[in-house]
Amino acid sequence: MSQFYLLAFAIFCPFFLSSTEGRFHGLSNFRTLFTAFQISLPPAPAPQAASPSYYTISSSPSPSPSPGPSRIFNVQSFGAVGDGIADDTQAFKMAWDTSCQTDSSILVVPAGYVFMIQPTIFTGPCKSDLVFQIDGTIMPPDGPESWPKRMNKRQWLVFYKINGMSMQGGGLIDGRGEKWWNLPCKPHKGKNLTTLPGPCDSPVAIRFFMTSNLTVQGLKARNSPQFHFRFDYCHDVHVEMLTIKSPALSPNTDGIHIENTNNVRIYNSAISNGDDCVSIGAGCYNVDIRNITCGPGHGISIGSLGVRNSGACVSNITVADSVVKNSDNGVRIKTWQGGYGSVSKVGFHNIHMDNVRNPIMIDQYYCLTRNCSNQTSAIYVSDVSYTNIKGTYDTRSPPMHLACSDSVPCTNIILSDIELLPRQGQFVANPFCWNAYGEIETLTIPPVSCLSEGTPLFMAQGTIDPC
Ligand SMILES: *[C@@H]1O[C@H](CO)[C@@H](O)[C@H](O)[C@H]1NC(C)=O
Ligand SMILES: *[C@@H]1O[C@H](CO)[C@@H](O)[C@H](O)[C@H]1NC(C)=O
Ligand SMILES: *[C@@H]1O[C@H](CO)[C@@H](O)[C@H](O)[C@H]1NC(C)=O
Ligand SMILES: *[C@@H]1O[C@H](CO)[C@@H](O)[C@H](O)[C@H]1NC(C)=O
Ligand SMILES: *[C@@H]1O[C@H](CO)[C@@H](O)[C@H](O)[C@H]1NC(C)=O
Ligand SMILES: *[C@@H]1O[C@H](CO)[C@@H](O)[C@H](O)[C@H]1NC(C)=O
Numbered sequence: 001m002s003q004f005y006l007l008a009f010a011i012f013c014p015f016f017l018s019s020t021e022g023r024f025h026g027l028s029n030f031r032t033l034f035t036a037f038q039i040s041l042p043p044a045p046a047p048q049a050a051s052p053s054y055y056t057i058s059s060s061p062s063p064s065p066s067p068g069p070s071r072i073f074n075v076q077s078f079g080a081v082g083d084g085i086a087d088d089t090q091a092f093k094m095a096w097d098t099s100c101q102t103d104s105s106i107l108v109v110p111a112g113y114v115f116m117i118q119p120t121i122f123t124g125p126c127k128s129d130l131v132f133q134i135d136g137t138i139m140p141p142d143g144p145e146s147w148p149k150r151m152n153k154r155q156w157l158v159f160y161k162i163n164g165m166s167m168q169g170g171g172l173i174d175g176r177g178e179k180w181w182n183l184p185c186k187p188h189k190g191k192n193l194t195t196l197p198g199p200c201d202s203p204v205a206i207r208f209f210m211t212s213n214l215t216v217q218g219l220k221a222r223n224s225p226q227f228h229f230r231f232d233y234c235h236d237v238h239v240e241m242l243t244i245k246s247p248a249l250s251p252n253t254d255g256i257h258i259e260n261t262n263n264v265r266i267y268n269s270a271i272s273n274g275d276d277c278v279s280i281g282a283g284c285y286n287v288d289i290r291n292i293t294c295g296p297g298h299g300i301s302i303g304s305l306g307v308r309n310s311g312a313c314v315s316n317i318t319v320a321d322s323v324v325k326n327s328d329n330g331v332r333i334k335t336w337q338g339g340y341g342s343v344s345k346v347g348f349h350n351i352h353m354d355n356v357r358n359p360i361m362i363d364q365y366y367c368l369t370r371n372c373s374n375q376t377s378a379i380y381v382s383d384v385s386y387t388n389i390k391g392t393y394d395t396r397s398p399p400m401h402l403a404c405s406d407s408v409p410c411t412n413i414i415l416s417d418i419e420l421l422p423r424q425g426q427f428v429a430n431p432f433c434w435n436a437y438g439e440i441e442t443l444t445i446p447p448v449s450c451l452s453e454g455t456p457l458f459m460a461q462g463t464i465d466p467c
Contacts, residue, residue, distance in 0.1 A: 071102060071103070071104055071105045071106060072105070072106045072108055073095050073098055073099045073102075073105060073106065073107050073108065074095075074108045074110060075088065075091050075092055075095045075107070075108065075109055075110075075115065076091075076110060076113075077095075078090075078091040078092075078094040078095040078098070079091040079094075080092060080095070080113075080115055081115075082110070082113025082114060082115050082136060083113070083114065084114035084115075084116060084137075084139070085116065086116065087116060087117075087118060088115045088116055088117055089117050089118040089120055092115070092117050092120065093120060093122075095107055096122045099126070099130055100122075100123075100124060100126035100127065100130060101126070101127055102127060103127055103128045104128050104129060104130075105128075105130055105131070106130075106131040106133055107130065107131065107132050107133065108133045108135070109132075109133065109134045109135060109136045109138060109169070109171060110135055110136050111135035111136050111170070111171065112136060113136040113137070114136065114137040114138075114139065114174075115136060115137065115138045115139070116138075116139055116140070116141065117138055117139070117140065117156075117157065118140070118141060118148055118151070119140065119147070119148065119151045119152065119155065119156050119157070119203065120156075120157055120158070121158040121159075121160050122157070122158065122159050122160065122162070123160045123161060123162075124159075124160065124161045124162030124163065124165075124211070125161055125162065125163055126162055126163075126164075126165070128164065129164035129165065129166070130162070130164070130165050130166075131165070131166045131168065132165060132166070132167045132168070133168060133169045134167065134168070134169040134171035134173070134219060135169045135170055135171045136171050136172075137171060137172040137173075137174055138157075138171070138172075138173055138174070139173075139174040139175070139176055140156045140157075140175065140176060140203065140205075140225075141176075142176050142179065143176065143178070143179025143180060144179060144180060144183065144199070144202075145179070147203075152201075152203075153199075153201035153202065153203055154201050154202070154203055154204065154226070155203050155204045155207045156175070156203040156204065156205050156206070156207075156225075157205065157206050157207070158207045158208075158209055159206075159207070159208045159209065159211050159214075160209045160210060160211065161209075161210050161211065162208075162211045162212075162214070163211070163212050163213050164212075164213045164214075165211065165213075165214050165215075166214075166215040166216075166217065167206075167214075167215070167216045167217070167219065168215065168216070168217040168218050168219065169218055169219060170218055170219075170220075171219060171220070172219070172220045172221070172222065173205055173206060173219060173220070173221040173222070173224075173228075174221075174222055174223060175203075175205040175221065175222065175223045175224035175225055175228065175246075176223060176225070177202075177223040177224050177225040177226075177246065177250060177253065178223065180202040180203075180225035180226070181202075181225070181250045181251055181253075183198065183199070183200060183202070184196040184198050185197065185198045185199065185200035186200065186251045186252075187251050202225040202226040202252070203224075203225050203226055204224070204225075204226050204227045204228075204229075204230045204257075205221060205224035205225070205226075205227070205228050205229070206221070206228065206229050206230070207229075207230045207231075207232070208229075208230070208231045208232070208234050208237070209232050209233060209234070210232070210233045210234065211231075211234045212234060212235045212236050212237075213235075213236045214234060214236065214237050214238070215237075215238045215239075215240065216229065216237075216238070216239045216240070216242065217238075217239070217240040217241055217242075218240070218241045218242070219242055219243075220242070220243045220244075220245070221242065221243070221244045221245075222244070222245045222246060223245075223246050223247075223250070223253075224246060224253055225253075226252050226253065226254075227252070227253065227254040227255075227256075227257045228244045228246070228253065228254065228255050228256065228273070229242075229244075229255070229256045229257070230254075230256075230257045230258075230259070231256075231257070231258045231259070231261045231264070232259050232260055232261065233259075233260045233261065234258075234261045234264075235261060235262050235263050236263045237258070237261060237263070237264045237265070238264075238265045238267075239256060239264070239265065239266040239267065239269065240265075240267050240268055240269070241267075241268050241269060242256075242269040242270075242271075243269065243270050243271075244256070244269070244270070244271040244272070244273060245271075245272050245273070246272070246273040246274055247273075247274060248272070248273070248274055248296040248297070248326075249274055250273060250274035250275075251274055251275070252274070252275050253273040253274045253275050254273065254275045254276045254277075254278075254279050255269075255271035255273050255276070255277050255278060255294075255297070256269075256271070256277075256278045256279070257276070257278075257279045257280075257281065258278075258279075258280055258281065258284050258287065259280075259281030259282060259283060259284065260281070260282065260283035260284065261283070261284055262283075262284060262285045262286050262287070263286045264284070264286065264287045264288070265287075265288045265289075265290075266278060266287075266288070266289045266290075266292065267288075267289075267290050267291055267292075268290070268291045268292075269291075269292050269293075270292070270293040270294075271292065271293070271294050271297065272294070272295055272296055272297055273296075273297045274296075274297065274298075275297060275298050276297065276298045276299065276300065276301045277292065277294030277295070277297045277298070277299055277300050277324070277327070278292065278294070278300050278301070278319075279300075279301045279302075279303070280301065280302045280303070280314060280317060281303070281305070281312075281314075282305055282310070282311070282312035282313065282314065282341070283312070283313060283314070284314050284317070285313070285314065285315045285316050285317075286316050287316070287317045287318070288318050288320075289317075289318065289319045289320070289322065290318075290319075290320050290321045290322065291321050291322060292319075292322040292323075293322065293323045293325070294322065294323065294324045294325070294327060295323075295324055295325035295326045295327040295354070295356075296325070296326040296327060297327050297328075298327060298328045298329050298332075299324050299327045299328065299329035299330045299331060299332055299356065299358075300319055300322070300324065300330070300331050300332070301329070301331075301332045301333070301334060302314055302317060302332070302333045302334070302343055302346065303332070303333055303334035303335055303343075303366065304334045304335065304336060304366045305334070305335045305336070305339055305341070305343065305379050306335045306336040306337075306338060306339015306340065306341070306378070306379045307336045307339070308336075308338075309338040309339060309340075309375075309377070310339055310340075311339065311340045311341040311466060312335075312339060312340075312341040312342075312343075312379055313341045313342060313466070313467035314341075314342075314343045314344075314346075315342070315343070315344045315345045315346075315467065316344075316345045316346075317345070317346045317347070318346075318347045318349070319331060319347070319348050319349070319351065320347070320348075320349040320350050320351070321349070321350045321351075322350075322351050322352070323351070323352045323353075323354065324351065324352070324353050324354070324356050324359070325353075325354035325355060325356070326354065326355050326356075327355075327356050327357070328356075328357045328358065329356065329357065329358045329359075329361055330351065330353050330356045330358065330359035330360060330361070330389070331348045331351060331359070331360060331361070331386075331389075332358065332361040332362070332363065333346070333361070333362045333363070333381060333384065334361075334362075334363045334364075334366040335363070335364045335366060335378065335379040335381070335405075336366050336367065336372070337364070337365060337367075337372060337373075337374065337375040337377075337378060337405070338375035338377050338378070339377065339378060339379045340377050340378075340379060340466070341379050341380070341466060341467055342379060342380040342381070342382065342467045343379060343380070343381045343382075343384075344380075344381075344382045344383045344384075344467070345383045346383065346384045346385070347384075347385050347387070348360075348384075348385070348386050348387070348389060349385075349386075349387045349388060350387070350388045351388070351389050351390075352390060352391045353389065353390065353391030353392060353393060353420065354391050354392055355392055355393070355394055355423045356391070356392070356393055356394065357393065357394045357396060357397050358393075358397050358398075358399075358401050359389065359391070359393050359399050359400070359420055360386055360389060360399065360400040360401070360402075360418070360420075361400075361401045361402075362381060362384070362401070362402045362403060362404060362410060362413075362436070363401070363403050364378055364379070364381065364403055364404050364405040364408075364410075365403055374406070376406075376407040377407070377408075378405030378406075378407060378408040379405075379408075380408050380410075381404060381410040381411075382410065382411045382412050383411075383412045384410070384412070384413050384414070384438075385413075385414035385415075385416070386413075386414065386415050386416070386418060387414075387416045387417055388416070388417040388418075389417070389418050389419075389420070390417075390418070390419040390420065391419075391420065391421075392420070392421050392422065392423040393420050393421070393422060393423060394423055395422045395423065395424070395425055395426075395429065397429060398429035398430060398431055398432045399420040399429070399431065399446065400418075400420070400431035400432065400433075400446075400448060401431070401432045402431075402432065402433040402434065402436035402450075402451070403432065403433075403434045403435075403436075404433075404434055404435040404436045405435065406434075406435060408459060409435040409436065409437055409452075409456040409459065410435065410436045410437060410438070411437045411438065411455055411456065412437070412438050412439075412455075413436055413437065413438030413439075413451060414438055414439050414441060415438070415439070415440045415441065415444055415448060415451070416440075416441035416442050417441075417442050417444075418442075418444035418445065418448075419444070419445045420445065420446065421445065430446065430449075430450070431446060431447075431448045431449075431450055432450065433448070433450035433451050433452075435452075435456075436450070436451055436452065437451070437452045437453070437454065437455055437456055438451055438452075438453075439451075439453070
């Protein structure tokens with residue numbers, strides 16, 4: 001749902017940065033940023049070393065034993081109080097600047113304290129690799145009324161242009177989202193479960209922007225007003241052992257969203273929330289997601305892509321060895337009509353579904369307003385394999401739903417080792433396919449008779465795949 005805003009978000013980003021960060025450096029950087037945004041296609045992916053050992057936690061330095069004490073900066077030595085009431089923003093900024101200008105430093109947020117921080121942009125580049133060690137709790141001001149008036153309401157903490165950072169620790173990022181979720185503009189928050197007009201912007205808790213070689217590890221995040229973690233224009237990102245929790249009915253609280261970001265590993269994490277567990281937006285490639293437990297929530301999504309006739313290229317995405325439970329969707333690809341580009345080389349492997357409404361879903365008719373017009377252009381979906389997807393589905397909808405574009409069929413959809421049983425009762429709904437081509441490699445449960453074999457004879461002219 002939230003994906004509605006994503007494009008605008010990325011595009012307006014420079015303004016956010018400039019308006020919220022005094023240290024932002026003038027017009028030339030503005031130009032650089034805009035130039036960056038005009039690059040709609042990422043350069044050819046640099047081959048990354050395969051990383052078979054994904055279950056081992058990477059060897060990020062742990063603060064206490066190794067480096068000399070002079071490189072450890074505790075926010076409290078910069079005046080942070082940590083009583084959950086005092087405004088610790090300036091202390092965090094000073095601590096950041098100092099650590100950022102020091103070689104191999106560790107910025108420590110100590111356990112046992114609660115730090116209230118206003119919306120802030122932590123800017124790089126830093127002198128060398130930096131560890132942001134969060135052992136205590138950090139939280140923003142409580143709700144829209146307390147948000148500083150001149151501050152952008154779409155992001156809380158932003159990490160911008162940093163290379164080689166590890167954000168880690170056993171601490172808690174508490175987004176205090178409740179007052180934001182209850183804004184009348186949020187879905188079903190008006191009278192009679194309607195959605196009313198009015199200000200709706202809500203902050204992403206932690207946002208990484210144009211940041212690379214980044215590890216985010218061990219932290220707990222809860223109750224974000226909007227997405228919990230968001231990565232834009234980043235590369236070489238490793239997410240490990242995160243626990244993300246928000247209520248099932250909290251709107252737009254995606255766990256991890258990536259966009260225009262590549263070489264991403266998301267491993268060993270558990271996410272329950274009110275929207276997508278992990279969502280993958282335009283311009284992402286080389287993404288490996290393993291051992292994630294999702295639910296309740298809306299499952300793992302590629303998309304939504306192609307909103308307002310936009311282009312999107314997504315490829316080489318693997319989701320494996322994961323569990324999705326009590327969710328609206330399992331693994332989903334969602335695109336709007338009228339977009340262009342492609343989604344290709346996607347593998348969903350070894351995924352256990354437990355009471356999931358639409359375990360396997362391709363929806364090329366994604367539409368939030370219910371009056372989207374039919375269009376001929378579409379994002380081309382191809383080479384998607386589903387292997388060893390087992391478990392139970394909620395019988396209100398078919399367990400497999402492959403609704404491909406009228407004009408641009410999906411091709412090379414591979415189904416292998418699928419076993420989806422109704423959670424209770426009978427098989428009520430047959431798998432649904434529309435314009436979907438591919439192969440069934442082993443008998444599936446339930447049987448799929450709607451997938452067309454081979455390749456389509458006809459693909460609409462004018463389908464441009466710029467990827
Ligand atoms: C990436 O960061 C790690 C530590 O965070 C550092 O050891 C490594 O040299 C960095 N690699 C690059 C290519 O910057
Ligand atoms: C809510 O529904 C009730 C009963 O259906 C109706 O009387 C009332 O006018 C509705 N209120 C609004 C704001 O639509
Ligand atoms: C999978 O992730 C969970 C955390 O969600 C972790 O406790 C568990 O050890 C991981 N499993 C493997 C095989 O690494
Ligand atoms: C696909 O992504 C994986 C990482 O998830 C990477 O190791 C692999 O090299 C990529 N494949 C291609 C063809 O780029
Ligand atoms: C769909 O409906 C919304 C509100 O009802 C309206 O603002 C929008 O213009 C409509 N879109 C189309 C394509 O008709
Ligand atoms: C779109 O196409 C479908 C199927 O061809 C048709 O049922 C529907 O009425 C069309 N909608 C519009 C708005 O033209």
